[in-house]
Amino acid sequence: MLKNYFITALRNLSRNRSFTIINIFGLALGISAALVLFKIVIFEKSFDTYLTNYDHLYRFTKKVISPNLVEQEAGMQNPFAEAFKTDYPDLGTPVRTFYIGENQLSVQNITGDWTHYEQRDGISFVDEEFFKLFDYEWKVGDPETALSKPKSAVISISLAEKYFGVTDGGYDRVLGKEMKLNNDLTIFITGVVTDPPKNASLPFKLMIEYESVAEIFDFFQPDSWGSTSSNAHVYFLANENVTAQQIRDVLPAMSEKYMPETENETVFQLQALADMHFQPEYNVYGNSAKSPDFLTVPIAIGVFLILTACINFVNLSTALAIKRSKEVGIRKVLGGVRNQLVFQFMGETFLITVIATLISLGVAELAMTNMEELIGYSLSLELMKDISLLLVALGVVVGVTLLAGLYPSFILSRLKPVAVLRSKGQSSLSGNINTRRGLVVFQFLISQVLVICTLVVISQMKFFENKDLGFRKSSIITFPLPSNEEAKLNFMGNELQTFPGVEGVSFSFASPLSDNNIGSTFGYAPLETTGEFDAAFKVIDENYLDLYDIKLLAGSDISKFDTTLSEAIISEQALKLMGLENPEDAIGETIRSGFNGDKRVVGVFKDFHNKDLRDKVDPIIMVKYAGYYYEGAVRFEGSESQTSNLVKKLEETWTAQYPDTIFDYTLLSEKIMENYEEEARVLTLFQIFSGLAIFIGCLGLYGLVSFMANQKTKEIGIRKVLGASVNQILNLFSKELLVLIGIAFLLAAPLGYYLMNDWLSGFEFRIGLSVWVFAAAIGFTLLIGAITTGLRSFRAATSNPVDSLRSE
Known part of the structure; x- marks a missing residue:
């Protein structure tokens, strides 16, 4: 009987080829798109689930409350981990990490010279206990002692192959090898581990002993509770039977004990590792975290695409029903019952769905292998390995068969044979x-x-x-500065000014809209406020305002000769916080500053966006301090070929001053759009x-x-x-x-x-x-x-x- 149903189904599908092709094609498109979207969602939800301690891992975060701002931050004060461990040793193990991501690595070649490479991600400093919390498969080395000595480092397989040419599995040859980080820190390899999987929130590939960060990071203050870097995170492995609530209960006491009363209110918080990938407001690892909407949208679109494909099937099948009405009438006259007809038509639907699903598997696999640019990673179906997706695929087959087949089946099977055979099927x-x-x-x-x-x-x-944005973003090239030696910067500035098309050169801590900001506080004595205002401090030179076309509303620019950080120019937002309306009234006033002492206001500039357009404009204070120049900028005018020539000349000038560092540059307009x-x-x-x-x-x-x-x-x-x-x-x-x-x-x-x-x-x-x-x-x-x-x-x-x- 089943064989007869199958043969009849094939004949009917063959007899109505156009309808069959449209049905299969529509279903295949809908199902393949849905599979791709569901695979993305399944992958995103799998982040960090491979970790042995997944359910017991947390990250400490904090909320900083000031008179003008409330901020959620993942960066923690450096002494926090040791203080927590000392005060609450029975709760678990805190571990510090400091992620710097993209930097230069150097290795010695066979002649003894250093070869320089640009490493785009994965460089981090971690505590010795890091490997107790996070799983890595060790190829060589001892996880208990690998980071016990200063400047020791553990490297991943991919970096061992890239920098030391180990492709035969002989990773023991890497032990003891030296590397340089940014030409400043020399490290030695003590272990080789597997690379973190794609679904790891922590993309660490080179893990260096934590205290060594002080040698390459000027802002690192090991004993300061008043200084924080957004790169410094503290992870926590809770002991057996310790709940998240028990940990949260002790955090208010930590805030009260270690944060000075005169500072803005700091509330320490606890974030489960399971939530970290879905709270992008805290994330700093290459912005890999996704908002919950990123999961909701694909699921909704996937379901809707399958529903639209099913609707097509229903419409086409009922349109075809008129042609098949006499077939139904004859079969009923010859003794066919309704259940048999329903089974026949459902079988045809199932056959079409299976064919469409098989086609969709190939289409989905092809699509996923070419989606890296869209979603940031490449995926593969791997149905036999991914039980969740396999269940989704089977559910799609069953669901589509029922959704698309039930209605047409019942419509066709309920036709009255007498009416049909009298040509009243319509x-x-x-x-x-x-x-x-x-x-x-x-x-x-x-x-x-x-x-x-x-x-x-x-x-x-x-x-x-x-x-x-309140500043010029077009025709500006920015480039990092490996050092801020005055003689080198003066030479570069003078040399770049001679290039055709160059309209200005400036050195600063960072461009106006940059992730690299110095967050600090300021106060104004006449206000008698309790607590200080949060502000974004920007270190600039005397050419910064002109190069970026930032409009000065009152007063003057920073003096070329201000080397003591005594002068400051402030934004309109900062002016409002001081309780002043007229920019002229702020000139000559003194503000308290959490960034290197009191400042005399010499100018007021028009507000500009120092963050992307998701956030409000911060109050901004600009000061001049050559010791904090880490970025250069060149403004130019010219054609594309002239811009290319300018970049070549810029590289030559830059390399002459920094021969041991790889040149890199960014077009500011493109960098800004990367935020979105x-x-x-x-x-x-x-x-x-x-x-x-x-x-x-x-x-x-x-x-x-x-x-x-x-x-x-x-x-x-x-x-x-x-x-x-x-x-x-x-x-x-x-x-x-x-x-x-x-x-x-x-x-x-x-x-x-x-x-x-x-x-x-x-x-x-x-x-x-x-x-x-x-x-x-x-x-x-x-x-x-x-x-x-x-x-x-x-x-x-x-x-x-x-x-x-x-x-x-």
Whole structure:
């Protein structure tokens, strides 16, 4: 019996090839897209789950409350770990880490000279107990003692192969080898471990004994509770039977004991490692953490794509039902019962779904291997290894079979044989047209919501590109400074000024909108405030304001001869915190400063964005201090070829001063846009999958028009005989299209508004949701729908009426 069902199913699918191909193609597209999206979600949720101590690992964080700001930070004071260990030894093991990521590494070649490399990620300083918390497979070395000596280091396999050429597994030859970090710190290798997996939150590949950080990081203050670096994190392994709440209960006492009363309020907090990957406000490891929305959106889109594919199947199957109505009537007359017919039609649906799923596996695998640029990593299905995805795939097969097959099966199987054999199958099916219309409305609802989302994200990205940040960002090249020796900087500045097209040169701690900020406090005596105001301190030279076109509102720029940090220029936000309205009133006033003592205000400048557009503008204070110059900047004008020549000359000048350091540079405008990489990825995601949803929706529309054409075959024939034109007949179908898309839009517009308004609320500076976005969405959908409808309805309108009327 099963064999007979199978053979009959194959015959029916073969007899209706066009419908079969459309069904398989639509389902394959929907399922492959859904598998890719579900795989991304499964991968993101798998972060750190490979760790043995996953359920007992935490990271300490803190909340800093000042009169003007509340900030959540992952950076912890250096003495915190030792203090916690001393005060609460029974709770667990705290471990310090200091991640510096991208830096220069050097190794000796066979001639004894040092060869320099640029290592883009993975460089960190860690405590000796680090390997008790985080799992690495050791190829050589002892995890108990590997980091017990100063300047010792553990290296990963990939770095051992890259820097020491060990490709035969002989990692013992790496032990004792020396490396230099930034030409300042010489380290020796004491162990080789496997690389962290893709789903590791901590991308550490070179782990150096922690205290050595003092030799390369000027701001490292081992005993200071008042200084914090955002790179300094403290992880914690809780002892057996110690709960998170027990740890949280002692943190208020830590704040009260170690944080001075005169400082702004600091509240120590505890973050479970399981939450770390989904709280990007704390993350500093290459911005790998994702907001919860990054998981919600793919799941929603994946489900919707499968639903639209199922709707297509329903519409096409019911459109095909008229052709199969006599088959159903004959089978019932010959003794076929309804259950057998349902089983037959469900079997055909299952067969199509299985074929579509097999195709989708190949499409999904191909897509995932080419998605690294979009999602930041490459993936593979690996169904047999990934039980979660295998269950998803099986669930898709069963779910799609039921969703797409039940309705057509019951519709076909309930046909009355007498009515069908009297050629009334059409009238028997006509009552289900509203159901099919509703399904198409649902499809276009999904499509239009995705189109609206895409248009809003595009507009916000253009807003990022075009927003006036309060400083010049175009035609500026920035480059790091390995050292800030005055003679070298003077020579470079004078030399660069002679290059054609160069309009200015400046040395500073960092560019206006940079992740590298010096956070400190300031106060103004007449206010008599309790606590100091938080501010972003920027170290600049006397050329900084001119190079970046930062407007001075009152007073003067920093003096070229101010070497004592006694002068400061402040922003409008800082002026407001001082309780002053007129910029002129601040000139000559003295402010208390947490950054190297009191300052005399010599100027007030217009606010500019020192953070990306997600956050408010900070109060900013600028001072001059050559000892903190870590970045150079050149402003230029010229063509692309002239810019290329400038970079070459810049490299020559830079290399002459720093021959042992690899030259690197960045275009400021490109660097700024890197802040919005996640938004750019969301945009690409919406563009791809909204296109798929529209395409699949058009297949569904094609199914509805096909059904209508089959129903109206004789009506069209009669109209043509009575003189109706092709345009008049096309209007029969276009009216249907306009009504369905209009209804879908009325539902999609408020939903799209709600979703995108919620998304935009995450940005302090954002676009408004204008009417044109919604108008463009419905206009685009109408255009695509009209093309789809026109293709099918034109064929019906130009058919020979004799073919449809001769049997009457």
